Amino acid sequence: METQETFPKIISVDDHTVEPPHVWRDRLPSKYHDIGPRIVRAPLKEMTFMGGKFAPVMGEKGDDGPIGDWWVYEDLHRPLTRLDTAVGYDRDEIKLEVITYEQMRPGSYDVTARLADMDVNHVQSAVCFPTFPRFCGQTFTEAKDRELGLLGVRAYNDWMVEEWCGPQARGRLIPLTLIPLWDAELAAAEVRRNAARGVRAVAFSEIPPHLGLPSIHTDEWDPFLRACDETGTVVAMHIGSSSKMPSTSADAPPAVGSTITFANCCFSMVDWLMSGKFERFPNLRIMYAEGQIGWIPYILERADVVWEENRAWGGVADKVTRPPSELFADHVYGCFFDDAFGLRNLDSVGVGNVLYETDYPHSDSTWPKSKEVGESQMGHLAPDVVERLVRGNAIELLGLTDDGLWGPSAPAPSSPSPSPSASR
Known part of the structure; x- marks a missing residue:
């Protein structure tokens, strides 16, 4: 195994930005300033996170309760x-509580501070999922005003490309x-608009029907998928991008959902x-952020058995002509940050189908110990395999x-081959 001095510089395919x-204040037309996304400092009245549902209630000025910064939209x-x-x-200090921008680590929202924190963590490059829009833009999908929602999506993308990932x-x-999830044609246009300026990844929902949207089994998404196919844009799905975290009951504590988050993937x-x-x-090509990889081998084994033995009555004989495990090898990427079991079974997942994240x-x-975690869990792997997991696969996938x-x-990526301080 490589020593600490030669462990590859990490390319993390799943980090997050706090906008x-x-x-939106700087990018939306003035007529939307009072209803578009904006920050308000206010007290918290109550907040719960049970059964996979997050339910905060904002108090009014003068109310008792901890003060935090709120996105209002x-x-x-x-x-x-x-x-x-x-x-x-x-x-033990990480609790479900409201905070202000001044109470968060600056690297959460400031580019210069983020790069410094990446240096501390042996990270060279990083892909960042949103916070306020939620993991695939559900916030704008659920909004009443579709015109404003589309402007909100485009404003976020402009900020992401020109400022967060700017010079x-x-x-x-x-x-x-x-993308504007409510319209596949508009989504396709947004994919192409961003691909023209070098973007190679777009966020999507792991289970669209949970958002009241068509399933991937329909043809409704074809314009969007065709745009991704033609531009080499990777479809990135984060756990929770269906606005429904796995849980077992309405009163299950968050620890239950946190243990089984991979289930949505x-x-x-x-x-x-x-x-x-x-x-x-x-x-x-699709990737599953924060889904880990240890569960994948059995699912592929079972999918192949079902396809081989049950495809005639299973409704897939006319559209799935290759074993699911082969399709996985050519099109699907699992992402992990802490999965020793999955790494011990890497051959059953595929060296070329795994990405690292922090x-x-x-x-x-x-x-700040992503390198040390990687060294510990990848110690049994050859250096060239570690290189692929930590950065090589990401370089190829993301162009x-x-x-x-x-x-x-x-x-553009090649075709797949087999095997702040707030101003208020």
């Missing part, structure tokens, strides 16, 4: 919480954009493997330069 207050009141930005805190990031922050992956989409869109700045993050950096002039 600074000005993202139409009728939505969404506070910043310690779970949004937990790095740097002792595990001051020096190619180290890799853009991940959103599991369900989603089977959907995709049995959908026929990979055969219709041969350049399409989950900064969330409570699950391995920051980065040989040095692992993003830039609008970076080549």
